[in-house]
Amino acid sequence: MHIQTIPMWTGKSNNYAYLVTDEPTKQSVIIDPAHPEEVTPVLKSEEAAGKAKVTAIVNTHHHWDHAGGNDEVLKDFPHLQVIGGAKCQSVTKTPAHGETWKIGERITVKALHTPCHTQDSICYFFEDGDQRAVFTGDTLFTGGCGRFFEGDAAQMHKALNETLASLPDDTKVYSGHEYTKSNVKFLLAISDSDAIKKLQAFAESHKQTQGILTIGDEKAHNVFMRLSDPDVLKATGKKDPVEVMAALRELKNAMISATMANEGPAGDELTTKSRVLETAAGVIQDFRPVKSICAHLNAFHVYASDPTRAVEANHYCAHITEGLDIRQCLLYDSPEPNARLIGIEYMITPKIYNTLPHSERELWHSHVYEVKSGMLIMPTPNGVPKSVWQKAENSEMKDIIPLYGKAYHLWQVDRGDKVPLGTPQLMGSFGNDEMLEKVHPEGKKGLLTDRDGRFGADYEANARSRRDIEEPEIHPDADAMMRKPVAS
Numbered sequence: 001m002h003i004q005t006i007p008m009w010t011g012k013s014n015n016y017a018y019l020v021t022d023e024p025t026k027q028s029v030i031i032d033p034a035h036p037e038e039v040t041p042v043l044k045s046e047e048a049a050g051k052a053k054v055t056a057i058v059n060t061h062h063h064w065d066h067a068g069g070n071d072e073v074l075k076d077f078p079h080l081q082v083i084g085g086a087k088c089q090s091v092t093k094t095p096a097h098g099e100t101w102k103i104g105e106r107i108t109v110k111a112l113h114t115p116c117h118t119q120d121s122i123c124y125f126f127e128d129g130d131q132r133a134v135f136t137g138d139t140l141f142t143g144g145c146g147r148f149f150e151g152d153a154a155q156m157h158k159a160l161n162e163t164l165a166s167l168p169d170d171t172k173v174y175s176g177h178e179y180t181k182s183n184v185k186f187l188l189a190i191s192d193s194d195a196i197k198k199l200q201a202f203a204e205s206h207k208q209t210q211g212i213l214t215i216g217d218e219k220a221h222n223v224f225m226r227l228s229d230p231d232v233l234k235a236t237g238k239k240d241p242v243e244v245m246a247a248l249r250e251l252k253n254a255m256i257s258a259t260m261a262n263e264g265p266a267g268d269e270l271t272t273k274s275r276v277l278e279t280a281a282g283v284i285q286d287f288r289p290v291k292s293i294c295a296h297l298n299a300f301h302v303y304a305s306d307p308t309r310a311v312e313a314n315h316y317c318a319h320i321t322e323g324l325d326i327r328q329c330l331l332y333d334s335p336e337p338n339a340r341l342i343g344i345e346y347m348i349t350p351k352i353y354n355t356l357p358h359s360e361r362e363l364w365h366s367h368v369y370e371v372k373s374g375m376l377i378m379p380t381p382n383g384v385p386k387s388v389w390q391k392a393e394n395s396e397m398k399d400i401i402p403l404y405g406k407a408y409h410l411w412q413v414d415r416g417d418k419v420p421l422g423t424p425q426l427m428g429s430f431g432n433d434e435m436l437e438k439v440h441p442e443g444k445k446g447l448l449t450d451r452d453g454r455f456g457a458d459y460e461a462n463a464r465s466r467r468d469i470e471e472p473e474i475h476p477d478a479d480a481m482m483r484k485p486v487a488s
Contacts (some may be wrong), residue, residue, distance in 0.1 A: 017280050031058045031060070040387075044073065061087075114163055115159070116139065117139055118147035121138070123135060133172045134164065140218065141179045143180055143184035145160060154248035160224055173214060173218060190231060286437065293317065297377070297378055297396075298314050315345060332421065367405070368431075369432060390465055404478055428482045
């Protein structure tokens, strides 16, 4: 069995794809080819050299940075089978838990269902004689584990400490991301065991750590697989394994947030352990409403009382009904850690909007022009290829375009207020080019060029890509505040 790592490190990405080949027959599979621009040339080169005959794409889960490149790879290799969870792009086969199959003559693959990070997460155990490897996606990392996006601590405990821990100790681990250095920082905040110090030395001397360490190594240094370790119990203050797992994940999330925020005063060198302890309240406090935020949108709101004034608003939105009939958004003046909370917006479907009285409907604005003009964006995350993200963004725009929004701003940052002053201001949205020209002499270009530069967006390209999004009929009562400005 030959395993070739393909680092996908464009921009700030840190993903791995893996080409696994049965040496006698050269039959191969490609695991998680998320960035086709980096993977496809390798596949073509290996096939041209007679070193590989790719037969399938294998996905560990459906997230874009693992399965999002499937369709592009299939354009060059249309014969490939796509093996993965039911939500994976263009999947043709979803193996059952424990199901096995062969690659070529010597490689046996076993699918291991490990739901938690996503409910369709699957790890793949490969065996060729005494050579063993497991491809873990975002379930198990060297010294860490994936976030519990679609599952809970009980599921991750089972995935790591039952399913994967039962594999032979000499099984080499190939995870989906290069997170080892950051994981070591967290491990050291929990314990300074010899095994963790050994991993620290290894991480400092290796840029890539995949396929070297084993399941046995993870049992020795990975605190998520050492739930009865005295240091772990002391750090979490818990005893039950599932509660320990949950507490560890919350501590790790807190460390990530603290590292990203980095709000300490200049010259303040807080240790990782200090950051973890400082934010450990997250283990016992309940932040579920905030954690339910699932989308970041950016657009401009217009003052209903003065249509010559507009302000940029970063929307952080959550769905609060099962059928997605209502969304609620916190509005910030920037996406930075010290952003100011400037307002709120609610979004509702036409079904709900049509039940409202006439006077209430006049307070709500439409989103049709914002979507079709390219003004409304869902900023591309760092490291995500724009071509991949645009599909997700346009899908979100199709969901938003029929919605009606009611927004109030509490802090008029555009006029330089140092604190929130006065009464809440009713806000509207842009409905045509003429409205933009009232706000900026250069209209759309003048208002959006700076914003697009900061987010790597292009409103004109957005508009072109959204031509096929169907325009709903706007209720005649909507956007009334823009036709007859009102005092807020």
